[in-house]
Amino acid sequence: MIINKKYYLLFLFFLQFSSYAQTDWVRWEKFDPTYQKQDSYLQRDYDLSINSVSGLIVKPVINAYWFFVSDVDGANCPFYPSCSSFLAQSIKETNLLQGVAMFFDRFTRDTNVFGRLEHYPIYGKNHFYDPIALYTLDKEKIKIIPAKTFVNVE
């Protein structure tokens, strides 16, 4: 049987569409959507390996706060690192007394809602960058980043 060349070309022409087309199996397969807001900002360090006495006192309290309050309530702290992470890190970096003083100072900054944009660099979409290094009283560690600069740490 002789195949008509015209029909053969037409057949090939339409075949290419079907070969590239998405199959219905992909389109209709089961999908589990999540409506939870993905936020890389909240990277909790729940590690409870205690290295110091201060860690023994404070870390379980911070972990409990994260688990029972913060993770449920959402990322409301305007700063990066968040106030609770700031406390954990500052105690780790310095000592219990200095860390607590740094935390109260941070909480004061957190309470002041005026002029943040003119004061802090910006981290991510809607957080202000306020690292521990600025407040350890170690001048060598202070690195000035101008306000309104977009910071991408890690």
Place this chain on the structure above:
Amino acid sequence: MNYLRLLEMTSLKKMSSLFKSLLIVYFFFPLSYSQQIDFQSPQNIKLFANFLFCEKDYLRAVEEYQKYLQLIDDDSVQFKVAIGYSLMNDQTNALSKFGLIKKTSVFYDASKIQKLKSQFLINIDSIFYQSADLLINSNSIYSNNAYKLKNTSLLFFDKNLRSKENFLIPFGDDEKNKLSVFYNLKNNPPYKSETLAGIFSAIIPGSGKIYTENYGDGITAFLLTGLFTYLAYTNFEHDHPTRAWIFTALGSGFYAGNVYGSIASAQIFNAKVNFDFNEGVKLFLQEQNYFTPSYDFCK
């Protein structure tokens, strides 16, 4: 009639064949002229590289110039390669390329001051000062430029600056005004005392932060400490010891935080003063093109 029609058809056929042959000639005409230009000739490579250089596509311009230099020895192109690297802020390569400029070249003197600029930007302090002194003491037309760059660079370091008159010797009147301001700032930076900030905040909460021009945080510290102290006081007064002690702890925490934060705030203020000063000097140097001559290769 038939004869006429035949004649018409013949002429039409002729016309058609003539048209076809013209079409063939038309299409073959460009072919016969194509590939006549040798794009890889040294002149064309240089022309293309010059075009890229003037378009500020220095990376590709340098690549083309290097191709050209493999064929022809040309000191102006060598200089442009080095300038290209310098403009891309690849100072290491710029330095090595400026080093290739021969003494006989007209660009030799210019390459010296450009090398000095690269050394300054790479932060090779010892070599920079050695080269600067050599250039200052030479008979180069750029000796004074080197002197200016050396003196301005001193503003970045914690070394003791020479007297103001000596410091300003190489500069012109306009530059003197700006550098005089920088000199005064370097010698008397408007720092805030950390001790004073701490003492102020210990006496009146928040005043240390206001002293370091952190007005919002200062007022907040005052309000928070005041509020919790007041709450502790009234709770003690009304015989609610548990609440009173909780508020005392919080009040003490905010008080301690405010004293600590004022000291930290003074440190940050001083670091900002240094940062702004360094940025100002850097900007000044950029505006002055690091006291190097400007070239217009794209006229």
